Amino acid sequence: MTFLGKLAGGVLRGQGWPRSTPLLRGCLSAAALVASVDGTLSLAKRNRLDQILDELSGAQSFDLHRAVEFFESELGRIRADGRAGRSAALGNLQKTAGDEGAVALVLRVAQAIALADGAASPHAKSAVGDIAAALSAPAPDLSQAAAPQSGAARVIVIGNEKGGTGKSTAAIHIATGLAVQGKAVACLDLDGRQATLSRFLQYRSASGNALSAGLAVPRYRRIEPSAAPERAQGEQEERSLFEAAMTELRACEAIVIDTPGYNSHLARLAHARANVVVTPINDSFIDIDALADIDRERHEVRAPSNYCRMVWQEKEDRALRGGAALDWIVTRNRVGQLDSRNTREMAALLDVLARRMGFHLEPGFSERVVFRELFFRGMTLFDLAEEDVARSGRASLKRAKSEAASFLAAVTAPADHNTKAQRD
Ligand SMILES: Nc1ncnc2c1ncn2[C@@H]1O[C@H](COP(=O)(O)OP(=O)(O)OP(=O)(O)O)[C@@H](O)[C@H]1O
Ligand SMILES: [Mg+2]
Known part of the structure; x- marks a missing residue:
């Protein structure tokens, strides 16, 4: 908190x-x-x-x-x-x-x-x-702000104001992973201009392979930033589109929301409705720097980044108004195979950050070309049958599949489990 x-x-x-x-x-x-x-x-x-x-x-x-x-x-x-x-x-x-x-x-x-x-x-x-x-101070506000409501759906928002950290890759895997498990899952692409998630889902539904294999294709909606010249009008438009999409998708078990890699009003709306925020970061100090200003010598956090502050503030507001808790998960993406000194230093710094910022670290993906191979076929590792993986003779594919399974389990675990991990 x-x-x-x-x-x-x-x-x-x-x-x-x-x-x-x-x-x-x-x-x-x-x-x-x-x-x-x-x-x-x-x-x-x-x-x-x-x-x-x-x-x-x-x-x-x-x-x-x-x-x-x-x-x-x-x-x-x-x-x-x-x-x-x-x-x-x-x-x-x-x-x-x-x-x-x-x-x-x-x-x-x-x-x-x-x-x-x-x-x-x-x-x-x-x-x-x-x-x-x-204390001769004005009494704090004890009126209840409305807690986020989105029907029964669990809202999983993938966010980081830094570009290219693996947000869309994470969103694609969470959505398809849940769909393969038979869950009613929907997607909302708030990076409507780049539209990586939407394009992936289009490939998935259009792909002859996918259709003949009977692959589940999550429903999705895409929202582009408003082009209104006035900021207030633009935000109003975005809010109505966002609310309409959330209402339409709320009967699902989960809504996976991909957001752009910069500060945007649409992304802030999504974070305010999240049950879980997943923040992928690349395995580099540049990405840690996007989360917080860190003193590497002293292993201390000097100041959190604007994005961190936003999530932090959201967690705090929820706690104060007694709303649904927000679970914040950070995952390391493109982790190198070698246990380098840098990797170890990153891990130590992320531990310090996790304690200061109130997130918990969960396993992410190693550096793998297979994601790019599968993307244009509208498929993920979850769509590859165990026998096919075994037949391919590619040990790396087997490891990739088990990595994806651990990632999915971590980001979709019940809140209790995550809260416990956070406290631990
Ligand atoms: N673990 C990985 N191994 C190899 N390539 C990866 C991995 N994760 C992501 N990539 C590649 O890195 C690029 C950026 O990934 P992605 O589009 O998921 O990031 P993003 O955070 O959504 O970017 P943006 O901020 O631009 O929306 C893509 O080409 C993707 O295929
Ligand atoms: Mg993206």
Whole structure:
């Protein structure tokens, strides 16, 4: 959860636990105060607190055990002392209000806990109001924004604002992989001008081979960017086309959306509706650079890229409004066969990034010519029968097929599995 990342970052940046105690305690008191008002502490609120503590425990200077103890004792005290306990906790919070950043963090924690059950109860709303008053700040918005809705379909968006990283290749494999499994899958091509995914599907349906082999062809829609001269009008047009396509496709089990390799309004609309975002990156430092500004010497993230910020923000907004969680998966594409020093350094840096940005890494594809061979036949590795692969005598084809299967399993795994992987 991004706000938790910020919380951890804000609290612990360059400081040990003892020096940052007032702010950290402020955050935990706010959480305890809001959690105490609804009688029993719901599972959702407990999970949210667990996440806060998990985030904090990632920092070495942080003593998780002490924080848990602090939260529990604060919660117990507020409950036992009733009104007096609440006043004391509010008094503690006032000591926290050093600067604007601290106040904002404390309020975000209060807001997150209040919304952990999907909608804030009247008690939770009044507790957050009291906290804001004690900190002389305006109360955060606890009204519920509509959670993304797209019928029953699982929306898998492939995105990266860098071009040529393997987005369309990933989209093609996910869509055909699901179709071969017999799933009702549809595609939406938002890179309508380049239209790689649409062209592939046209080849697939037109190909005599594909038809005679009875290959499943996913339904698809293609949207081109609006040509309207006014930006507002263009965005309005794009939104209506996008919504119409999503409504039309929503009865499917999955909608796979390919996006262009640059910042676009259509891509942002898609990310706002995603259940899963898959971000392929080429196995090179240039591609890591497109995700974040990294200090290679110190193995540190200096600043996330605009694309990272966008996904990060989306995850955070979902968490705050209690909407469906967004699972963010990054896959390495065109991985070299040799275990070079660069490859190992990439892996280490991606680990650092994953923890900072809240994504998880899953296996991608090695550098393989077979994708290009199959593309013009409208086919993927999933369409090749095991016997044909064995008969071909190409060991690399067998490896490619199993790689594709692992990739598909990773990006279509149930959210629980992915959330667990993320936390691990
Ligand atoms: N693992 C791979 N091995 C070999 N070639 C690959 C691999 N992945 C992708 N390619 C090739 O790299 C090129 C770019 O891939 P692709 O079109 O999937 O990227 P993209 O991110 O969709 O690009 P764009 O941003 O332009 O839409 C294509 O020619 C594709 O066949
Ligand atoms: Mg593409």
